[in-house]
Amino acid sequence: MKAIRCKEWGGPELLAVEDVELPAPAQGEVRIRVRAAGVNFPDLLMIQKKYQIQPPLPFTPGAEVAGEVLAVGEGVTHLKPGDRVASFCGLGGFAEEVNAPANATLPLPPGMPFNVAAAFTLAYGTSWHAVRDRAALQAGETMLVLGAAGGVGLAAIEIGKAIGAKVIAAASNPEKLAVCKEHGADGVIDYTKEDLREAIARECGKKGPDVIYDPVGGAFAEPAFRSIGWRGRYLVVGFADGTIPALPMNLPLLKGASIVGVFWGNFVAREPEANLKGLGELMRWLAEGKLKPRISATYALDQVPQALNDVAARKVMGKAVIVP
Numbered sequence: 001m002k003a004i005r006c007k008e009w010g011g012p013e014l015l016a017v018e019d020v021e022l023p024a025p026a027q028g029e030v031r032i033r034v035r036a037a038g039v040n041f042p043d044l045l046m047i048q049k050k051y052q053i054q055p056p057l058p059f060t061p062g063a064e065v066a067g068e069v070l071a072v073g074e075g076v077t078h079l080k081p082g083d084r085v086a087s088f089c090g091l092g093g094f095a096e097e098v099n100a101p102a103n104a105t106l107p108l109p110p111g112m113p114f115n116v117a118a119a120f121t122l123a124y125g126t127s128w129h130a131v132r133d134r135a136a137l138q139a140g141e142t143m144l145v146l147g148a149a150g151g152v153g154l155a156a157i158e159i160g161k162a163i164g165a166k167v168i169a170a171a172s173n174p175e176k177l178a179v180c181k182e183h184g185a186d187g188v189i190d191y192t193k194e195d196l197r198e199a200i201a202r203e204c205g206k207k208g209p210d211v212i213y214d215p216v217g218g219a220f221a222e223p224a225f226r227s228i229g230w231r232g233r234y235l236v237v238g239f240a241d242g243t244i245p246a247l248p249m250n251l252p253l254l255k256g257a258s259i260v261g262v263f264w265g266n267f268v269a270r271e272p273e274a275n276l277k278g279l280g281e282l283m284r285w286l287a288e289g290k291l292k293p294r295i296s297a298t299y300a301l302d303q304v305p306q307a308l309n310d311v312a313a314r315k316v317m318g319k320a321v322i323v324p
Contacts, residue, residue, distance in 0.1 A: 002017055031072075031100075052263070070097065086108055119294075127156040128281070162290040200224070216238070222247055229255070298321050
């Protein structure tokens with residue numbers, strides 16, 4: 001089978017398509033024919049040796065896929081060959097086939113397209129874990145989403161609205177903010193043109209946001225945290241800006257606020273049953289029309305480097321998908 005291979009640490013231009021032998025699925029695994037694979041910012045960090053997980057070289061990147069089960073390993077009872085599934089495989093997704101953990105693989109609802117399913121698992125799984133599980137956002141509360149036009153940002157907006165919260169979206173240009181409004185944002189902030197704290201006060205009032213969802217990091221983290229409400233929850237989701245911020249620790253003290261870490265991959269590994277429960281709720285919301293994954297671009301397998309470069313340049317609103 002053909003697969004993208006990372007043989008040395010560095011940029012997307014070092015990746016290449018090669019023929020690879022894939023072993024039979026091990027105990028607790030399923031073999032999936034990949035019909036679509038989602039592209040995510042951690043894929044870029046991983047090939048640059050900047051991610052929390054650093055697999056041994058060579059490896060095939062790609063953390064989430066959708067396709068058909070070809071075979072199941074020992075002990076797998078909830079899936080069978082022919083099932084249409086989505087899976088958080090962690091590695092190996094940018095290929096024609098992949099062996100994935102069965103406990104991170106679930107059947108697709110009837111009629112769900114593969115490209116939509118591949119754009120769904122990581123972004124919505126991360127945002128469900130952040131917003132629903134870690135922040136325990138409640139109906140009637142207010143959530144501010146930074147970097148809101150990206151895959152996890154749009155997912156956070158939709159999940160917040162499904163819960164019944166007020167959601168304010170912050171992004172870097174009018175086109176991105178218009179997409180955020182399309183996905184349910186109640187208010188928007190262009191943080192390249194507005195003072196962030198003044199804009200948060202305008203949209204959230206003196207009380208401030210109850211929850212701040214931050215997949216960006218960088219220079220906007222501190223002014224956002226200074227605006228958080230009493231007993232607020234600041235969700236540390238990622239650092240797309242490239243800079244890990246350092247917050248003065250008197251700020252959570254003064255606000256009675258919490259800094260809450262979000263690492264969905266670790267959550268999947270440590271609490272697989274809780275993760276599957278969350279994905280089940282997401283699938284129900286999807287069937288009810290409350291969630292509408294946005295796919296802004298589709299690439300062939302040999303275009304993975306271009307897809308990763310587009311994600312790095314923040315040209316992608318929603319998700320990019322690889323179709324082998």
